Amino acid sequence: MAKDKDYLFKIISKRIADTDFSGYTFQYPPLFSWKAKDAESKVGDAWEKALSVKNNHLGIYVHVPFCKQRCTYCRYFSEELNDQGELDRYLNLLKKETNLLKKYFKNQKIHSLYIGGGTPAILDLDQLKKLFDHLYDSFDLSVCKQTVFEGNPDFLSLTKLRLLKKYKVNRLTIGVQSLDQKVINLVNRFQTSGSFQKCIKNARKVGIESINIDLMVGLPQQDSSSFLKTLEEVISLGPDMIHLHPFYPTNLTIFSKENKKVTQPEIIKREKMSHVGQLILQKNGYKENEFDANSKSKADVNIQLADAMEYNSSFLGLGPGAVSHVAGRLRYVNANSIAGYEKSLNDNSLPVLSMCELNSKDDMIYFVISCLRYGKVDKKKFKKIFNKNIDDIFSKEIAYLARREKLENTEDFLLPKFSDLGDYSILSKYFYDKKFIAYCEKEFSVEKIKEDGELYF
Ligand SMILES: C[S@@+](CC[C@H](N)C(=O)[O-])C[C@H]1O[C@@H](n2cnc3c(N)ncnc32)[C@H](O)[C@@H]1O
Ligand code: SF4
Structure with missing residues (x-):
């Protein structure tokens, strides 16, 4: 070597x-090397074999790939929501997908449930109820250790938070990115002034046990005083975990698609700010538990990720763009467009885009x-x-x-x-x-x- x-x-x-x-991004083999051939037929077979024995750390990930508007820095798959009815159609498709798969999970207890996005909180109260009822009907979540919900503050009313608590959400991860309205507007993020402060107070009020905050470092026009002001305000509200995300403008972001670049001095500034941010977090009792996540106690980590790491556990990804891991057998990813996802399910086929068999x-x-x-x-x-x-x-x-x-x-x-x-x-x-x-x-x-x-x- x-x-x-x-x-x-x-x-x-x-x-x-x-x-x-x-x-x-740390899955192996990397997604770019996966192939489409025979993917659908292999998935059922792999789950059937893998779940013929008891699995102790099974996870379920549900991807809700809709946002009110697309933030220009975002590298994840989601589409802009045109009308609330699209979410009803999405939920019907998710139901179809689950119905095709749930037979394999019959005698399995699910250890972790993660609802991510996109913006899952964009679902209204009825739609959220439908989603959770369907998941609870389809899988055994009776001893689920952690239920995570990714929430954008402007969509999380007190009533919605109460509903999440009722469905046993015990870890809320709130995307904040920045509290500087100038930066927020510049990156086309839908987030109004004061919504985060209200959201974290309400989440505490309803008794959600663990609250994680996502912040970004090095966004366009985010200088160090803007970043530090946000960080200090977030710390003052006492979340359990704070995740600092340095801005990486991959080709998947609108930022890069508009041919914008992060310059070398900006990269240096971003790294310096991240470093200073980590020091401030440590001073305030947050310990680094991953490379860039900081929490007050070990109980706040993402269990689905920890299980994959500790036990090579399998997890089922549902929804467009979701990844699944069938330990020892297969990794696969669902269609990364709503149209592709819909087309397969309307043909009663699993919406698999590509996969790789594992040795x-x-x-x-x-x-x-x-x-x-x-x-x-x-x-x-x-x-x-x-x-x-x-x-x-x-x-x-x-x-x-x-x-x-x-x-x-x-x-x-x-x-x-x-x-x-x-x-x-x-x-x-x-x-x-x-x-x-x-x-x-x-x-x-x-x-x-x-x-x-x-x-x-
Ligand atoms: C799945 S995403 C979005 C969650 C949620 N919809 C939100 O907006 O808060 C999870 C986190 O990834 C981070 N992120 C998104 N795009 C990024 C990029 N290009 N570079 C670094 N971090 C990014 C953001 O901090 C975001 O909260
Ligand atoms: S950061 Fe969140 S709200 Fe913004 S586009 Fe990405 S998933 Fe949607």
């Missing part, structure tokens, strides 16, 4: 960021790269899940990164020594399968991409 691989891995990182509309090594790689992102790989856990010793499977990779002083290999753990998220993105790819790396080397023209500006992650 040579250091020139670093550049190829940077390019792969960019390719992932520019193509993975699910935002699930036993793929899941090991996925496990290692996701654990590295969280700061350590537990060797005993690896042995328990895969019945193999990690030091035997990845001996060369571990020795190589240890030589570069980027990994400490202790008796029980692999401890990454990455300098930042960019370093992680590049170096964790040394665990990728050699054949996959060779495929990427052939696929991408390194020289061409060299001219292409920032290689973000």
Whole structure:
């Protein structure tokens, strides 16, 4: 292995960021390499086999791909909502999709439910009730440990929050991004002044246990005083977790589609602001629990993500653009357009866009790269899940990164020594399968991409 691989891995990182509309950028193999062939027929078969035995950490993710308007910085899949009736049609389709799949989940207890988007809070009260009733009717959620709801403050009235509490939502993640109305307007975000402050107070009032706030760093015209003012105000309201998202303008954003670029001085400023933000959070009792999420207690982490990492658990993704992971067998993604999703379901077919079959090594790689992102790989856990010793499977990779002083290999753990998220993105790819790396080397023209500006992650 040579250091020139670093550049190829940077390019792969960019390719992932520019193509993975699910935002699930550390999944392996990356979404850009998946294929459409025979996808639909393989999905049912994979779930049937995987769920013929008991699964302890199953997750369900529901994607609600609608927003009132599209924020120009956003890299996730959603479409602008034209009328509220579109959501009724979406819910009917979601029901169809669930009905095609629920037979496989009959005797399975679901451990985590995550409703994300888009803007799930754009559903009105009746529609939210329909969504939850349908999920509760279709799956066994009786011992579900965590139910997460992604909420935009302007759509979360006190009555809606009460309803969420009734349906056992115990973690609310509120997208705020910035409290500077100038920045908010500039990025075409629908968020009115004072809505967040009201929303967090109401969420506390109805008794939602854990509240996470998403903030962005380095948005257009967001200077450090604007960012720090937002951060201080958010901290003063005492959420349980604060997630700082440095702005990465992937090709999927309107920002990039309008040919705008983040300049080198802006990148430096963004990184400095992120660093200062982390220090301020630490001073205020928030501990870093992932590379960029900070919480007061361990109980506030996203359990679905933690389960995938700790137990290589399977999760079912429902809705347009949702990703599913059938551990040891398959990863697949649903159609990333409402029209494509609708067309398949109207033909009574699963709305699968593409998939990749997993061999036993793929899941090991996925496990290692996701654990590295969280700061350590537990060797005993690896042995328990895969019945193999990690030091035997990845001996060369571990020795190589240890030589570069980027990994400490202790008796029980692999401890990454990455300098930042960019370093992680590049170096964790040394665990990728050699054949996959060779495929990427052939696929991408390194020289061409060299001219292409920032290689973000
Ligand atoms: C699924 S998204 C949106 C959730 C919700 N609809 C909202 O607007 O708050 C989750 C988070 O990703 C972050 N995000 C979106 N686009 C991004 C980008 N281009 N770079 C970095 N973070 C981004 C935002 O902080 C956002 O809250
Ligand atoms: S940030 Fe949220 S509200 Fe804005 S476009 Fe993305 S998903 Fe929609």
